[in-house]
Amino acid sequence: MRGKQMTEVKILYEDKDIIVVVKPAGMASxxxxxxxxxMVSWLKTYLVRQKKVxxxxxxxxxxxxxxxxGGVMVYAKTQQAAAKLSEQVRNNKMTKEYLAVxxxxxxxxEGRLEDMxxxxxxxxxxxxxxxxxxxxxxxxxxxxxxxxxxxxxxxYSLVNVHLIxxxxxxxxxxxxxxxxxxxxxxxxxxxxxDQKGWFNLALFAWHLEFDHPVTKKHLIFKEPAGPQITAxxxxxxxx
Numbered sequence: 515m516r517g518k519q520m521t522e523v524k525i526l527y528e529d530k531d532i533i534v535v536v537k538p539a540g541m542a543s544x545x546x547x548x549x550x551x552x553m554v555s556w557l558k559t560y561l562v563r564q565k566k567v568x569x570x571x572x573x574x575x576x577x578x579x580x581x582x583x584g585g586v587m588v589y590a591k592t593q594q595a596a597a598k599l600s601e602q603v604r605n606n607k608m609t610k611e612y613l614a615v616x617x618x619x620x621x622x623x624e625g626r627l628e629d630m631x632x633x634x635x636x637x638x639x640x641x642x643x644x645x646x647x648x649x650x651x652x653x654x655x656x657x658x659x660x661x662x663x664x665x666x667x668x669x670y671s672l673v674n675v676h677l678i679x680x681x682x683x684x685x686x687x688x689x690x691x692x693x694x695x696x697x698x699x700x701x702x703x704x705x706x707x708d709q710k711g712w713f714n715l716a717l718f719a720w721h722l723e724f725d726h727p728v729t730k731k732h733l734i735f736k737e738p739a740g741p742q743i744t745a746x747x748x749x750x751x752x753x
Contacts, residue, residue, distance in 0.1 A: 640686075
């Protein structure tokens with residue numbers, strides 16, 4: 515990023531231990547081999563340029579959002595903070611909620627999905643499996659349908675998702691398996707399987723809460739729905 519103008523990223527909170535941001539859709543949440551800017555590189559450059567940090571700053575990745583997904587994320591600025599926050603993630607003590615636009619309808623207006631997911635690192639795909647399969651992990655989420663509409667022969671649902679576990683592509687896979695894939699998901703949603711091009715998924719991480727890794731203060735962050743959601747449902751419908 516040297517010599518280039520920094521991509522705009524909204525910072526919700528920052529202290530000496532953590533930094534909370536709104537990751538833009540289209541930006542990777544961790545470092546990757548690409549010419550595109552990722553969140554970790556952005557944060558390191560921000561700390562050097564704006565905060566005048568000397569040397570290479572430490573940025574610890576605590577949780578992840580898929581590249582096409584935007585929303586609230588927390589990063590650690592010290593290894594100690596990273597360890598404490600990661601412990602909260604492992605123990606399901608970090609609350610994460612999302613807004614999603616689905617093509618189709620779910621079986622119930624409100625419910626809980628529990629599946630066994632198996633990820634393939636080579637193909638970068640995750641699938642629902644039955645029975646005891648080596649490497650499969652339990653995935654759990656809760657959902658509530660907020661709005662539905664019918665346009666151009668297609669049913670759309672605005673859904674709030676409370677992520678209990680954090681598996682690779684979890685929301686995308688479980689929703690598609692339940693019969694209502696995410697808008698824009700060419701990987702898992704059959705409606706978009708034949709679509710060419712790249713889409714920002716209609717998925718936004720709007721709510722994040724956790725205990726501060728040092729002060730223990732309970733922190734709550736909520737961000738209005740991003741454009742990938744409001745392109746389909748009005749902002750007031752997303753509240």
